[in-house]
Amino acid sequence: MKTGIIVAMDKELQLLLPLLDSSMAAVEINGFTFYQGLIGGKEVVVGKCGIGKVNAAIGALTMIDTFHPSLIINSGVAGGTGSGNPPLDILDVLMPSAIAYHDVWCGPGTVPGHAAGCPAMFECPLGDDVRAAIGAKDGLLASGDIFVDDRQVLDRILKLYPEASAVDMESAAIAQVCHLKDVPFVCLRVISDTPGEEGNAAAYSNFWTAAPERTFAALEHLLRLL
Numbered sequence: 001m002k003t004g005i006i007v008a009m010d011k012e013l014q015l016l017l018p019l020l021d022s023s024m025a026a027v028e029i030n031g032f033t034f035y036q037g038l039i040g041g042k043e044v045v046v047g048k049c050g051i052g053k054v055n056a057a058i059g060a061l062t063m064i065d066t067f068h069p070s071l072i073i074n075s076g077v078a079g080g081t082g083s084g085n086p087p088l089d090i091l092d093v094l095m096p097s098a099i100a101y102h103d104v105w106c107g108p109g110t111v112p113g114h115a116a117g118c119p120a121m122f123e124c125p126l127g128d129d130v131r132a133a134i135g136a137k138d139g140l141l142a143s144g145d146i147f148v149d150d151r152q153v154l155d156r157i158l159k160l161y162p163e164a165s166a167v168d169m170e171s172a173a174i175a176q177v178c179h180l181k182d183v184p185f186v187c188l189r190v191i192s193d194t195p196g197e198e199g200n201a202a203a204y205s206n207f208w209t210a211a212p213e214r215t216f217a218a219l220e221h222l223l224r225l226l
Helices: 010-019 053-067 128-134 151-160 171-181 200-209 212-225
Strands: 002-007 025-029 032-039 042-048 071-080 098-101 140-143 164-168 185-193
Touching: 002 010, 002 053, 010 042, 010 071, 010 212, 025 053, 032 053, 032 212, 042 053, 042 212, 053 071, 053 171, 071 171, 071 212, 098 171, 128 212, 140 171, 151 164, 164 185, 171 185, 185 212
Parallel strands: 002 042, 002 071, 071 185, 098 140, 140 164
Antiparallel strands: 025 032, 032 042, 071 164
16 A cells, blocks of 8 residues: 655655655656655655645646545644644644545635536545544645735635634645545645734744644654554
8 A cells, every 4th residue: 555645835844755765756746746755654655735725736636637635634733723622732733534625616606616527625544543543633625826924814714614613725726636536535634823813924834843743743653554
């Protein structure tokens, strides 16, 4: 079983690559560089897609069509919403049971957030037992092409999804590609800040000193369980 791991940013990739064993090999395809090796004794292919939905979708499709993974994991960071039951705190690791678009509307007669030809929400296949084992929390992850740092934007998202626990910019696009290609998809995101709260931009910047180790520790634990 080969697992694909996708991150959005170079700083995430540089924290992830040291987990690979020394036999990793790099392959460049469609402008993306993929690294193959082992994490926790499990065969993986790792790639950075870039920020946003289009980058995420192309990166995911390239990985799937080239390496044929049995599972895709998206790992990285997300902003907390202050909502959910209970709300997530900074440094919490989220493994959402569902992911949805917050910036999609296909016109009159359609439901906001619902991408054409897809389910209203993309469900992740792993359950509460796995979530508990790796120390992650559950919640809805709302995804869109917006870096959310404004309270009015966050309020609009929560009006659409009052139960949303976190927001990001790539997960729903990767989930949609996986849905269309019939590849199971799991997401692990560590909460970096709460958009709209005082000092959230500074919290996001300072977050990178240590916190991503949490999500990659959870990722390594997850791979050992698979």
